[in-house]
Amino acid sequence: MISRLLLAAVACGIVSCKPAPRSEWVVFEAAPDATIYVDPSTIRKEGGRAEMWVLIDYASAQPDKTGKQVMSDKLHYQYDCVKKQFSITDTSAHAGPMASGETVNVNPDPPVLTPIPADTTAERMWQHACGNAAAR
Numbered sequence: 720m721i722s723r724l725l726l727a728a729v730a731c732g733i734v735s736c737k738p739a740p741r742s743e744w745v746v747f748e749a750a751p752d753a754t755i756y757v758d759p760s761t762i763r764k765e766g767g768r769a770e771m772w773v774l775i776d777y778a779s780a781q782p783d784k785t786g787k788q789v790m791s792d793k794l795h796y797q798y799d800c801v802k803k804q805f806s807i808t809d810t811s812a813h814a815g816p817m818a819s820g821e822t823v824n825v826n827p828d829p830p831v832l833t834p835i836p837a838d839t840t841a842e843r844m845w846q847h848a849c850g851n852a853a854a855r
Contacts, residue, residue, distance in 0.1 A: 747847070755773060757774075758772045758774070768800060769797075770796060772795055775792045777791060788814070791813045793811045794809070794810050795807065803842075806832050811824070
């Protein structure tokens with residue numbers, strides 16, 4: 720009986736030691752000053768709404784709102800696919816590339832619902848997240 724409990728405890732310990740799933744960042748748009756990545760596994764659609772995580776990786780350090788230098792920002796976008804609007808609900812700024820290094824700040828501002836202008840990266844991201852829901 721004790722050996723079964725020990726075996727179960729070891730098995731549970733092994734299971735709990737598995738690393739958390741890693742983000743699979745895919746290049747969405749690249750420019751000389753920054754590359755925008757999306758994690759396709761985070762795209763969720765429900766009704767006329769969608770969400771996804773985005774990472775902006777800068778070619779050189781950029782000042783954040785506190786004046787500290789950052790090399791990347793990670794953002795959680797929520798979309799109203801029908802009204803063509805978005806808000807950023809979570810953010811983190813990082814000292815290193817690809818959301819690595821020290822986290823410089825988190826969620827500096829409350830989310831603001833923002834209209835999406837035509838022919839912009841924001842519109843292409845909205846289309847990517849909303850897919851067919853954007854046509855409703």
